[in-house]
Amino acid sequence: MSPPLKTEAIVLRSIRYGEADRIVQLYTPHHGRIGAIAKGVRRSRSRFGARLEPFFHVAVVLHQGRGDLFTVTSVHTLAAHAGLRDHGATLDAAARVCDAVARVFETSDPHPEVFLLLCNELALLSADAAHAQPANGLAFRLKLLLAAGIVPQLGACAACGETEHLQGFSAAAGGVVCASCEAAAFALDEESYRFLVAALGRPLARAPAASERALRQAERAITETAEHHAQVRLRPMMRQT
Ligand SMILES: [Zn+2]
Numbered sequence: 677m678s679p680p681l682k683t684e685a686i687v688l689r690s691i692r693y694g695e696a697d698r699i700v701q702l703y704t705p706h707h708g709r710i711g712a713i714a715k716g717v718r719r720s721r722s723r724f725g726a727r728l729e730p731f732f733h734v735a736v737v738l739h740q741g742r743g744d745l746f747t748v749t750s751v752h753t754l755a756a757h758a759g760l761r762d763h764g765a766t767l768d769a770a771a772r773v774c775d776a777v778a779r780v781f782e783t784s785d786p787h788p789e790v791f792l793l794l795c796n797e798l799a800l801l802s803a804d805a806a807h808a809q810p811a812n813g814l815a816f817r818l819k820l821l822l823a824a825g826i827v828p829q830l831g832a833c834a835a836c837g838e839t840e841h842l843q844g845f846s847a848a849a850g851g852v853v854c855a856s857c858e859a860a861a862f863a864l865d866e867e868s869y870r871f872l873v874a875a876l877g878r879p880l881a882r883a884p885a886a887s888e889r890a891l892r893q894a895e896r897a898i899t900e901t902a903e904h905h906a907q908v909r910l911r912p913m914m915r916q917t
Pocket residue numbers: 833834835836837838853854855856857
């Protein structure tokens with residue numbers, strides 16, 4: 677039998693299973709995304725209590741089962757992020773964050789920087805509901821693309837290297853494109869461009885403000901990049917018109 681796996685984790689999803697069990701999807705710093713079953717978790721005297729609910733930051737001990745799922749044998753809460761549960765907007769934003777991580781990082785490859793980014797974002801949302809805005813959510817997604825190695829090129833035309841007249845965005849080309857390479861691109865306003873650059877460069881807590889039009893364009897750039905380069909469909913953040 678392999679030795680138990682002791683790790684920190686964020687609970688991405690928690691699904692009822694049978695009479696009293698739960699199947700949880702965990703994101704860990706050194707083992708990526710892990711599926712596990714917690715037995716008897718829904719009994720009133722369960723030793724796991726409510727610690728395996730989504731968004732909890734926990735320390736767990738897992739045993740490798742025969743199938744794909746680990747078995748949870750111990751859970752200790754490191755942060756409950758209780759503030760998230762006070763507002764519909766923060767709950768919704770946190771659910772999108774966990775969903776995006778689960779989709780872009782679905783394997784057991786280690787990405788400790790993604791784990792830290794996820795902890796940071798959940799802590800921000802829990803501390804202040806003002807962060808539950810599209811600007812913050814899009815900045816988070818851009819940083820996820822960066823960690824996945826598919827961040828759009830923003831410094832120069834992704835097709836020809838031109839550094840002026842960057843006025844389109846093409847996921848196929850890999851980022852912003854200039855006026856002469858614009859054929860397969862959609863128009864990207866100067867403001868949207870500045871948002872993308874600032875959102876990548878600044879800490880999440882200081883995601884830049886932008887108009888709704890600019891945020892829509894930024895979302896389109898992020899969504900098309902994830903689809904084109906990672907074959908991942910991200911849940912819509914804003915209604916596209
Ligand atoms: Zn060009």
